[in-house]
Amino acid sequence: MQKIINILAIESSCDETSAAIVQNGKVLSNLIATQKVHERFGGVVPELASRVHMQNIIPVVDAAIIDAGIKKKYISAVAFTQAPGLIGSLLVGACFAKAFAQALKLPLISVHHMQAHVLAHFIDANPPFPFLCLTVSGGHTQIVLCKGFLDMEIVGETIDDAAGEAFDKVAKMLGLPYPGGPLVDKYAKEGDPLKFKFPLSEMKDYDFSFSGVKTSILYFLQAQRKADPDFAANNMADICASAQYTIVKMLISKLEKAAKHLNIKHVGIAGGVSANSGLRQALADAGKRNGWEVYIPRFEYCTDNAAMIGITGYHKYLSGDFADMAVSPSARAAW
Ligand code: KG4
Ligand code: ZN
Numbered sequence: 001m002q003k004i005i006n007i008l009a010i011e012s013s014c015d016e017t018s019a020a021i022v023q024n025g026k027v028l029s030n031l032i033a034t035q036k037v038h039e040r041f042g043g044v045v046p047e048l049a050s051r052v053h054m055q056n057i058i059p060v061v062d063a064a065i066i067d068a069g070i071k072k073k074y075i076s077a078v079a080f081t082q083a084p085g086l087i088g089s090l091l092v093g094a095c096f097a098k099a100f101a102q103a104l105k106l107p108l109i110s111v112h113h114m115q116a117h118v119l120a121h122f123i124d125a126n127p128p129f130p131f132l133c134l135t136v137s138g139g140h141t142q143i144v145l146c147k148g149f150l151d152m153e154i155v156g157e158t159i160d161d162a163a164g165e166a167f168d169k170v171a172k173m174l175g176l177p178y179p180g181g182p183l184v185d186k187y188a189k190e191g192d193p194l195k196f197k198f199p200l201s202e203m204k205d206y207d208f209s210f211s212g213v214k215t216s217i218l219y220f221l222q223a224q225r226k227a228d229p230d231f232a233a234n235n236m237a238d239i240c241a242s243a244q245y246t247i248v249k250m251l252i253s254k255l256e257k258a259a260k261h262l263n264i265k266h267v268g269i270a271g272g273v274s275a276n277s278g279l280r281q282a283l284a285d286a287g288k289r290n291g292w293e294v295y296i297p298r299f300e301y302c303t304d305n306a307a308m309i310g311i312t313g314y315h316k317y318l319s320g321d322f323a324d325m326a327v328s329p330s331a332r333a334a335w
Helices: 038-040 045-069 087-104 114-121 163-173 181-188 209-226 238-262 278-289 307-318
Strands: 006-011 016-023 026-034 077-082 107-113 131-136 141-148 150-156 266-270 291-293
Touching: 006 045, 006 087, 006 114, 006 131, 006 307, 016 114, 016 181, 016 307, 026 045, 026 307, 038 045, 045 278, 077 114, 107 114, 107 150, 107 307, 114 131, 114 141, 114 266, 114 307, 131 238, 141 238, 163 181, 163 238, 181 238, 181 278, 209 238, 238 266, 238 278, 266 278, 278 291
Parallel strands: 006 077, 077 107, 131 266, 266 291
Antiparallel strands: 006 016, 016 026, 131 141, 141 150
16 A cells, blocks of 8 residues: 655745645645735735745644645645745745654755746656656746756756746736736736737747836836836727737747657646736647647646645655655745
8 A cells, every 4th residue: 555645745936825735746736915004015025025924834733734635634734935036935934844753753844936837847747758848937947957856957947037027027017916917917807919029039948038128118118108107008908818818928938949859748837927818829830730738727726825845845755755854945036
């Protein structure tokens, strides 16, 4: 009979406090407490985020254990996000995970958030290796070559802004609230993606840059507003559709280039921006063009969540990759 391994997973890298129980790679529970407090500031305020994590962490972990229908004594290990993220936020999750592990004499597993975004694919699906993943979130944009669950290589990444950040900044210029990515997506559905032309930046190999498109949209809006102060409101759908088209085109063309050169036919997207309808459609189209099998995790596993920390923790558990109690979180870390 297969041994039952229950991983308690904790994610607190940014503004979501999340806890999950993952049993032998299957998600039994995945609770996410989103912090509304940042909305009126137009971005995440780190100090507020850590304070809300402190309030949320115990009730969220409690609820995840109850939801999973297991007793604490059946937990096999505690996995937590060790890096990257906001240091104050990471500290809350790390300290809680260590205390919990210490109290119940459980092994501790430290997880890299970006590796977890990639492994979110393996919660409901089973893409074969080699597998290529474009991870697009509010903080990162990477093309990751996966040769195994724990054998990954970053083959391309942004040299400045992340794709989610680009969406959020465009939204801010248009007067939309934070996080604006989902709103740009919503307005884009009604607009003409070819109405306004923004430059596509050309980076080397499989790298990205989004600061140019952001600046060109800013200058474009400033110029248009001189003639029509309500230009953004009057052209919201077309501006959103054109900006989204530009960002998605840059993402997919690099993904296509990487998949062709590396000769990979199993390709996925992960991270918060993979919720974007334009990107999803573009991935499906690229899949048809190139004969790829394409993968997108379920929505709740795309944005920040502890289930992805749990699946990563499970594979680390199987390979005996445990952390020392002296492990400390890190705002930036290579993997
Ligand atoms: O992965 P995630 O939840 O958190 C980070 O690790 O950053 O990603 C959040 C990002 C935000 O920038 C948000 O605006 C963006 O994902 N996002 C979207 C959409 N849904 C979320 N961007 C464009 N279209 C969407 N539908
Ligand atoms: Zn993330």
